[in-house]
Amino acid sequence: MSRQTDFRKGLVHGIPIGLGYLSVSFGFGIMAVKSGLSVAESTLISLTNLTSAGQAAGVNVIASGGTLAEMALVQLTINIRYALMALSLSQKLDKSFCFPHRMLASFGITDEIFGVCASQTSPLTPFYMYGMILISVFGWVLGTFLGAYAGELLPPAVSAALGIVLYGMFLAIIVPPSRKEKSVLCVVLFSAILSVICYYLIPKLSGGFAVILCAVTASVLGAVLFPREEEA
Amino acid sequence: MRVSVYILVMAGVTYLIRALPFGCFRKKITSKFLRSFLYYIPYAVLSAMTIPAIFYSTDNLLTAVAGTVIALILSFFELPLIVVALSASLGAFLTGLFL
Numbered sequence: 001m002s003r004q005t006d007f008r009k010g011l012v013h014g015i016p017i018g019l020g021y022l023s024v025s026f027g028f029g030i031m032a033v034k035s036g037l038s039v040a041e042s043t044l045i046s047l048t049n050l051t052s053a054g055q056a057a058g059v060n061v062i063a064s065g066g067t068l069a070e071m072a073l074v075q076l077t078i079n080i081r082y083a084l085m086a087l088s089l090s091q092k093l094d095k096s097f098c099f100p101h102r103m104l105a106s107f108g109i110t111d112e113i114f115g116v117c118a119s120q121t122s123p124l125t126p127f128y129m130y131g132m133i134l135i136s137v138f139g140w141v142l143g144t145f146l147g148a149y150a151g152e153l154l155p156p157a158v159s160a161a162l163g164i165v166l167y168g169m170f171l172a173i174i175v176p177p178s179r180k181e182k183s184v185l186c187v188v189l190f191s192a193i194l195s196v197i198c199y200y201l202i203p204k205l206s207g208g209f210a211v212i213l214c215a216v217t218a219s220v221l222g223a224v225l226f227p228r229e230e231e232a
Numbered sequence: 233m234r235v236s237v238y239i240l241v242m243a244g245v246t247y248l249i250r251a252l253p254f255g256c257f258r259k260k261i262t263s264k265f266l267r268s269f270l271y272y273i274p275y276a277v278l279s280a281m282t283i284p285a286i287f288y289s290t291d292n293l294l295t296a297v298a299g300t301v302i303a304l305i306l307s308f309f310e311l312p313l314i315v316v317a318l319s320a321s322l323g324a325f326l327t328g329l330f331l
Contacts, residue, residue, distance in 0.1 A: 041239070079250075081277060211277060216273075
């Protein structure tokens with residue numbers, strides 16, 4: 001496939017991500033300005049970080065005047081899951097993915113982009129990822145700017161309903177393979193049960209850390225109980 | 233401390249977490265356990281992120297449940313991601329009108 005075709009395919013696959021980000025980052029923009037940041041600073045954070053939970057935690061650190069070490073540690077804890085995702089994606093890259101492309105595309109490894117990329121059956125090309133990253137970053141940054149700039153203009157019922165967009169997309173990624181493979185279904189259910197337990201019984205556990213704990217436990221169990229045969 | 237310094241640290245740490253494994257890991261993993269683990273990880277991550285958070289995503293449990301049910305049904309029939317995502321949101325919005 002040509003670069004243009006790849007890029008366009010990535011753009012199209014990224015539309016739900018961009019739309020979801022637009023609504024989620026809108027909330028982040030409102031929150032950042034409330035915490036005392038300027039519109040420009042809030043937007044700059046979204047442009048350079050591209051991560052929801054990490055940014056929210058980072059704004060808290062800034063607002064409370066925390067140290068830079070605390071900032072680094074908070075980001076490391078919440079975002080370490082991206083290292084797992086990057087490792088997982090590194091296994092399905094096309095040959096055209098040379099080092100500079102890897103360094104550039106790695107910037108855009110988010111939960112959602114990872115989810116869509118991981119569900120592709122063909123090897124990932126740089127321009128496919130760039131298309132998806134471009135539209136996602138666009139939605140994320142624009143939403144932040146709008147939220148920071150004009151936060152309370154959207155009717156509450158609309159902004160509330162937009163909150164489910166990304167989760168709906170997650171379900172659309174995990175349900176079809178769960179239907180086809182019993183092993184995936186087991187891992188998905190086990191991870192969800194653990195997550196519910198963490199959420200209600202260990203509320204002090206940070207969201208990012210809870211996700212790592214649940215996902216790693218469920219995946220280790222899956223790898224032990226249902227080892228996969230070599231794929232072609 | 234200047235906000236720009238915070239942002240620099242934030243962005244730098246977050247980028248390195250992504251770039252180091254993605255850029256520097258070149259070998260194909262041969263261990264069957266690790267391959268299986270990495271195959272399951274995305275689904276497990278998305279599952280843990282979605283449940284139970286989806287039920288609190290719309291400020292109202294009922295509208296969220298309505299959206300979730302719609303998303304589950306549509307994704308069971310393998311509709312495109314964007315259709316599932318926006319239908320869930322529309323379903324939650326419409327349910328909210330009747331509450």
